[in-house]
Amino acid sequence: MDFTEYQKNLEELIDGNKNKINDENLLNELKLSVKGMIEDIVSLSESKKTVFDSVTVKKSIIFLADLLLNVSIDNLFCKLVNKYTELTYNWNQNCCQDKIVEVVCLLISRLEETRTSMLVSIESMKAINERQKDLAAWTPPIFELAKEYLDQLLIENETKKGVTE
Numbered sequence: 001m002d003f004t005e006y007q008k009n010l011e012e013l014i015d016g017n018k019n020k021i022n023d024e025n026l027l028n029e030l031k032l033s034v035k036g037m038i039e040d041i042v043s044l045s046e047s048k049k050t051v052f053d054s055v056t057v058k059k060s061i062i063f064l065a066d067l068l069l070n071v072s073i074d075n076l077f078c079k080l081v082n083k084y085t086e087l088t089y090n091w092n093q094n095c096c097q098d099k100i101v102e103v104v105c106l107l108i109s110r111l112e113e114t115r116t117s118m119l120v121s122i123e124s125m126k127a128i129n130e131r132q133k134d135l136a137a138w139t140p141p142i143f144e145l146a147k148e149y150l151d152q153l154l155i156e157n158e159t160k161k162g163v164t165e
Contacts, residue, residue: 013080037091050095
């Protein structure tokens, strides 16, 4: 995939998440930062000077981290966050080397790993819970025999107590 396809995919993901990102200015800043980072990476590959300002990227990545923490998340939004974070991290490592951008990218990555892990755990717990319900409803026949035997012993014991008193 070349950079123009990558940019197009990211812009489609941004447009697909308009319901999460209600601010038109922020949507435009995300698109602008994607375009600027890709242009910088292309310039760098051609041994030209990079010119894109890191302020817009920093604002955008912090905004996405905030959304990740505070908004209900679906798979489409996660794709956007992952792709944008990947692009931002690579751009930052090669062009800008801003420590804050690096830390926020790593934070987002870890948050997404944690979220994925928690979703897998939740699904596993649901499956275990369903299986436990099925097992709890079933009792082996030996338990029924043991219960009858125990009841007989109790009756005999009470009978013996009544006779000795």
